[in-house]
Amino acid sequence: MPATPIHVPEPSRTDPALIRNFCIIAHIDHGKSTLADRMLQLTGVVEQRQMRAQYLDRMDIERERGITIKSQAVRLPWAPTEGEGQGKTHILNMIDTPGHVDFTYEVSRSLAACEGTVLLVDAAQGIEAQTLANLYLAMENDLAIVPVLNKIDLPAAQPEKFAEELANLVGCDPTDVLRVSAKTGLGVEALLDRVVREVPAPVGVADAPARAMIFDSVYDSYRGVVTYVRVIDGQLNKRERIRMMSTGATHELLEIGTNSPEMLPADGLGVGEVGYLITGVKDVRQSKVGDTITTLHKGATEALGGYKDPKPMVFSGLYPLDGSDYPELRDALDKLQLNDAALVYEPETSAALGFGFRVGFLGLLHLDVIRERLEREFGLDLIATAPNVVYRVTMEDGTEHTVTNPSEFPEGKIADVHEPVVRATILAPSEFIGSIMELCQTRRGTLLGMDYLSEDRVEIRYTLPLAEIVFDFFDQLKSKTRGYASLDYEPTGEQASSLVKVDILLHGDKVDAFSAITHKDAAYAYGVRLVAKLRELIPRQAFEVPIQAAIGSRVIARETIRAIRKDVLAKCYGGDISRKRKLLEKQKEGKKRMKMVGSVEVPQEAFIAVLSSDEGGKKK
């Protein structure tokens, strides 16, 4: 049994000198949640018998996929077993950061709440692109870095090699890289000691007006929004009225406290402390990550820096497979939005897919997670159209259009089209440099630079149009590198590009849902591929159906579905009648699933196959 620390400082009365705020930067599967579990056990905040794997991950999807979407903060008492401060109980606030590319902003706010970070890397795998990106982010924030190799108990572990790699990145000696096994608990005590020793204590002005930064905001159906904060200056006390500095909205503090790891109410939170507060608001949009909280009376006048409104980067149409599920989809999105300030949506109607929503996401993972939650938690069957980015189209007369859906692409004289670009970082074994560069070139990439992390691992940086990444880039990258490459990207702005809209015409009628914006060099290939695919998917009709791909009025590809000539069963005698009627009923059902596009019956499967993001072979 771990020794339960004595004289544990209480919230609101904790000397900042005894506080250590840290987070863990790690790649999916590198063992962050397991390490957090061990820390909970070692510090005694979770008793052995209550322990369950990945204690902090609340949602099923998180536990199943082994990824953390929403961060939390846990207050851990720890008395170092050696060195300075030995035997004196410190307060370690572990802030669990999201580990994925789409949540860079949330990560940056979590990092801003800390003075140090544990850089956790799998000793059999080495550092991955997203971890590296977050590491750079931590370094920019001047965080103390504690480099740690995990899973050293694995037979495939190469601690020497990867310690070298980490030492090069962090700028330390390879012997300074801690080696732990979160699974067995080996080295975790030493890690906690290192955190106390190396992570600086928070510094703030205790008698200044209160300023606390929101680093997370979670909707709980029983309690409303739970807001996680780090107090920078001053103090927040229970029952006080507080003010959100970005909106000016005021709320009463119904409850304030810390997590260990369940919510534990306290009198307040002082300088450097981390905890939660509840105001009774029902929507995370009223409690935005990055915002500054102050007291209503004698409050601060200047907010903390770094606040940004979340901005969707990727859009996709979500439609219920069964049109009658539309109200359920709307309710489900409403509910998810309570807990997801980055999720935006508005109703959209497609001639082909019926009523649905155009939904904006931070990125592909965000899209994936939302779609999966809609399907799993709300039992909806959805069609998600291929994701697209936001284009800014300037006309020759100077008017400007923001296009989040290809069907909104304006007609007429276009001066230029801007598309978002990202800076992509790819980490891979050096043997794959050639194929990675080839892939990036075909995706209109510009090489920014390349560095060797170690003898045989390389970091490649490219500027790429975001549109090229949202369509099966990650899959291609994985398959060209036998799964070894990892990818991270961050938006860096926009560029003007030669982009055109390709329309698909079925029997002369334009099908909005099939329109796509592509680079003009890729338009022909796209048109040919799509009309060929539609020809396979659309059954023969009573008349001949031409399928055309066109840019404006110029047809670039054409296929024809020949008219059906025979649709009759030869025999129908006494014993056939029941079967024939039942077949007819089945065919009628099938017909109901057909959508009429002009006079052409198109099976829903054709729309799904062509439109759905699954078709592009998106990562799953």
Add this chain to the structure above:
Amino acid sequence: MPSVLPDGEPMPEDGALPASALHGAEARPLAFYLHVPYCATRCGYCDFNTYTATELRGSGGVLASRDNYAQTLADEVRLARKVLGDDPRPVRTVFVGGGTPTLLAAGDLVRMLDVVRQEFGIADDAEITTEANPESVDPAYLAALREGGFNRVSFGMQSARQHVLKVLDRTHTPGRPEACVAEARAAGFDHVNLDLIYGTPGESDDDWRASLESAVGAGPDHVSAYALIVEEGTQLARRIRRGEVPMTDDDVHADRYLIADEVLGAAGYDWYEVSNWATSPEGRCLHNELYWRGADWWGAGPGAHSHVGGVRWWNVKHPGAYAAALAEGRSPGAGRELLPEEDRRVERILLELRLREGVPLDLLREAGLAAAARSLADGLLEPGPYEAGRAVLTLRGRLLADAVVRDLVD
């Protein structure tokens, strides 16, 4: 009849029908179908309920054999008498099908007919048909059938080409079915049918044309022509899946159908149902017309379907189980369905649209009428009859009949 039975509710043990089924029966013709579930060999394309063994055992050791089959079937006819009670209707048509009825002695077929006559009486102008295999009949056999009351015979010709017959596993020699027509005429049969199959893998347009010409040259008053349907679970389906023989595509079927209508039309055969042509109204198969017009019919034999006044039922498939049920005095019915009004309307549309007389437009609802107008505009329905209130398929419409039905039932 296809071997897969539909889903339905269970059949009462005594086979009793709800009173509603017998209501108004006097106004409806009554027909009998007698199934003979035996074949010498099973053809590769066939999924009918048929058996090549001569003896099959049911539960309790009840023996169903070819030899006692006529007696077993007679038991069901007597059960029919009981179920239909004092129904005074004489039987308008009897149709013996299979399987291969002519594997039984001619006397057996006559005995089966006799029991229908004893129990129900047979109308003076009744049509009494049996299917026959060209290989298993001769003039004496045909004479015995004619003598026993049969007046129509239907031969399975399928094709005039040896290589086509081979793919179908038919053992008769080309020319034999045509000779049978002459023998049947000589035996005194007024009505003779030849069954043909088109679209067999390996058959060419010319093969098909030759088969048609050979058939009409023999002078039957009726020809049926069916597209070969490759049913799941048949030997032919397996051979196609293994790539041993090619699958015939729908366009080829359409071409062959047009050839059939052309050759038969030129020879004086008019279509009266999608797959049936006759030289005169008297040459039509009345028994089949009764199916298509919703009459009452009792199907006796393993796997046979029946229909009386909106109740449809079907017998157990296995001859052993069938014989066992009858031996215990139970109905051999395996299941039944009581057709709701809408199902009966749908069935009327899907059956009657296949007929030359077509469907009365007043059977259609608003959406169905709008669909009929579209079909007319698309050239799938004949304008003349449409003006007179009936939906009648054009030649192209016949090839797309199922598509038209799907719209008309709306």
